[in-house]
Amino acid sequence: MHIAVTGAAGFLGQRLIRQLLDQGELRGQAITRLTLLDQVEAEVPGGSRVEVVSQARDITAAGAFDDMLDARPDVIYHLAAVVSSAAEADLDLGLAVNLDATRALLEGCRQRDLGNTRLIMASSVAAYGGELPETLDDMTALHPQNSYGTQKAMCELLINDYSRRGLVDGLVLRLPTIVIRPGRPNAAASSFASSIMREPLNGEEAICPVPTDLELFVMSPGKVVEALVHGAEVDGEAVGPFRAFMLPGITVSVAEMIDALREVAGSQAVERIRHEPDTKIQAIVGSWPTRFHTRRADVLGFERDRDFRDILQAFQEERH
Incomplete structure (x- = not known):
């Protein structure tokens, strides 16, 4: 083939x-x-x-x-x-x-x-x-x-x-939205969603450009x-x-992502996130829907993550 x-x-x-x-x-x-x-x-x-x-x-x-x-x-x-x-x-x-x-x-x-x-x-x-x-x-x-x-x-x-x-x-x-990506932030508007998890886990600062009540389908x-x-x-x-x-993703708010980071890596990791609003990124990401019925994908056998904590832990395992 x-x-x-x-x-x-x-x-x-x-x-x-x-x-x-x-x-x-x-x-x-x-x-x-x-x-x-x-x-x-x-x-x-x-x-x-x-x-x-x-x-x-x-x-x-x-x-x-x-x-x-x-x-x-x-x-x-x-x-x-x-x-x-x-x-x-x-x-x-x-x-x-x-x-x-x-x-x-x-x-x-x-x-x-x-x-x-x-x-x-x-x-x-x-x-x-x-x-x-x-x-x-x-x-x-x-x-x-x-x-x-x-x-x-x-x-x-x-x-x-x-x-x-x-x-x-x-x-x-x-x-x-795919999280958590390795490497460095790229030109995708959603890049922050990986950065605010990845960088704090690596002992680095990260910028969150959106409100924490913003939801993502990940x-x-x-x-x-x-x-x-x-x-x-x-x-x-x-x-x-x-x-x-x-594809069958899960809906999670930025606040819930940060809470999962706190559970996995402690408050010190969360303190590395700086909140600096960016209206351009907010406008793009905020226009994306966050809740879906994915019946066709489910029937065809595509699988989803269980929750965001699982996503975070999988990233941690790959890092080590």
Whole structure:
């Protein structure tokens, strides 16, 4: 089985690659090749017998996907994206990476008759927005309030249409806010949600730019990677004609996150959080919904975290 990953050098891409290499198979077939694309060459764990082709590519360039698609992958994970705050700051860049490159990828599949290739795109809770019911479901109308969410929503519709036509076997997983990410803060508006946990645990200060009563719909990195792998396994007919749905996260307030940090690491860790309001971040994150019925994901076998304390403890275990 040949699996391709865009955004392979990123946080999720790297975790997904390790998971695929560890399990060695997908859909009951041995993984024989991984093709990895990103702006920089993706790192690959040593010791695997899988053929790995890692390429540094600008996915907005003409023909960027040609080599990958000519090798006819069975599964494509499309994770490459310009994240929320960056897409808001630079409309042209966000459109080029998030929308135009996705359309080019779909067209490449169409031109090569890759109708049986499972294309899994990571979308976002940011695709929702505006006046919303208290609890949403997968068919709640999309009315994003930022450019990133708008770009993701447009891609969702394209993947639905290409799948309806049998040009690709698409699946769109709307990701909750992923916490706790390792590394350093990035340009995502939600980056603070990891930072206010990660930095205090590392003995460093962190800035919380939002009110503590703000709620988030979150999912751990481990559960997100499990969902990506499971997304290649689920039957397209079971998914149905509408190929996009929300993954099962949990709703938690910033205050509850900080309380969990206090329980796990003590008051000293909490004292490292500085509260400095940022209206731009508040406007973006505050437009995202926080409560969902995720019946489709539940029926299809996708799993959620039990609670935020579990997410925090899993991060602690990984650190050690």
